[in-house]
Amino acid sequence: MNIAQKINVFVQLGDSINKFSEEQKGALGQMIKLKNEWFTRENLDLTLQGLQQYLNRENLEKWLGKYPSLFAKEAVTPKKVGIVMAGNIPAVGFHDLLSVVMSGHILHAKLSSQDQVLMQELIRMLIEIAPELKEQIVITEKLKDIEALIATGSDNSARYFEAYFGHLPHIIRKNRSSVAVLDGKETKEELSLLSNDIFQYFGLGCRNVSKLFVPQEYKFDTFFENIFPWGETLLMHSKYCNNYEYYRALFLMKKMFVLDNNFLILAEYDSMDSPVGVMFFERYTDEADLKQKLAQHQDKIQVVVSKPGLVNDSVGFGNAQTPHLWDYADGVDTMAFLTRL
Template identity: 50%
Template sequence: MTINDHKAHLITLGKFLGQFQLTNSSPDAEVPANEEFFHLFNEKIDFAVNHNGWFNRENIVFALQQWSEALTPENLKLWLGKYDLSGSGGKTVGIVMAGNIPLVGFHDFLSVLVTGHTVQVKQSSNDQILLPVLVEYLKHLDKRYEDRIKFTKDKLEDFDAVIATGSNNTARYFEYYFKGKPSIIRKNRNSVAILTGNETKEDLKALGEDIFRYYGLGCRNISKLYVPENYNFDTFFEAIYEWNPIINQNKYANNYDYNKAVYLMSEFKLLDNGFLMLKEDKSFGSPIATLFYETYSTKEELNRLLEGNSEKIQCVVRNSNEKDSVRFGYTQKPQLWDYADNIDTIDFLSQL
């Protein structure tokens, strides 16, 4: 299968994913195999919501729309055009997927396919409904995928390389179990936003998307703010207030209530608007319904701090043209070439 074959199939897959909406989804007559797959996948979205209490249709559809917008001819050309994949392929690559947000391991999955390898997937039990249907859709488009994609519920076996995502604790297990094999082992990372006090209300409203999308469960969600000394949070709280219905989600509300009780019993100082707590803390990973913050005095001081903690940080959001900065509202809209942990997955796979 050539790289052009892969691109053509992914473009079609992108069009398929783009059909699904929050309400009133309807099949596009120009999308192949809708008779077999449209209603099936629409039902599986509902199954996924029932299977995982952290998933809802809004977030699943958001993820599908982001993938639909990513899988275009222009984006695929920009993503893959700089690599020489003529000699790539022929290996079996295992992927151990996380399950914190919908289709979180999809980029690794597609990367293995386009580099010509066979993929062996071990899904998280929290996100095991959607991907198998998309795999069947790809197989329908091209039967050569039949021998290229395998799922396992047991440990990975007979693989040449591995991409595994988990917590810092599971990463130690991965590093031991997969020693001797080429690997990408992903650990905990968190994302931060830098405020100067000069942000517009629209900037801060967009930041709400970065904080609350997927209930804050993703590594690209903002879990910490850096603010100037004596920063006034009133405008921030006003701008993000449109996200207040999030407190009606039971699991989120339970986390909010539990963490608030713990903080109050410990007599921590909090800023609270009824659905989000702000706590001054030097750590990066804040609990659900909590956002840590830390003050800074100079830009140079802050840049040194971020550089010294670069292995803990996934995204840095700020109004800046600085390298690797992400615009407000875009952490959950990564491009195909925005690699997790800044590790070039295609380069790794092409050299196996």
């Protein structure tokens, strides 16, 4: 298949997702939640919306147009590319799948045990649209005889990947999280949008805001007021509640000062990756201090969220979980890597 035909296939996949009935989404959502209670129907809907944005013809052509070699008449010599997929949010490994298929290589996918149902359904739909892709997409438990690797996991698993696959061309992604920078002049609407960046997917994604940088004299009253509408959704989810209650008790036993609105704990820490139910924050004195703090954590930050003009290369409030196809994880161009194999 040439690149134009593949674009057509993925556009058709997007169309098929768009045509899902409520009954279909309900049945799929039930199967997904049985395997992973974090993957609620609301999170499935959010994921499907994101996939439809990915699989828009205009977006696909804009993304792939940056790589002229994909449109060359010469056939690519296909390599076996192993993909170790994460499972923190639904279909988080889909972009890697899309990239490998579009590049002309052969995908050997090790799905996360936490995200098998949706990924298997998307692959089934793809092969139903284009049966020839069955030879290009292989689901496997063990990665054998691969010629390149793209792996996403924790800092600990990254060491394992380096040890076993470091001799191969590779992209190995480690722990990252996202931050928001506030200046105290945010509107209620901006803070409401920020709450989506924090709580969508229960904060489990690397693009979820898990830390705030605020001015030295910042007061959190308005912040708490504008994230309040999320409380009902979060408190109805047992796993989220269990995490929140655990850390509430932990901070209480340690007699640590925290701010608590009965569904989110704010704790002043210089660490980046806060647990579910907790938001770390850090105060800055001026612009120079802020830049120093952000630079210090540069290798651990996926996205910076702020109002326009406050921080270079930041995304606007409410946009953390809506990346474009060309917004690569960890800033590493996956497609450029694949086209060089």
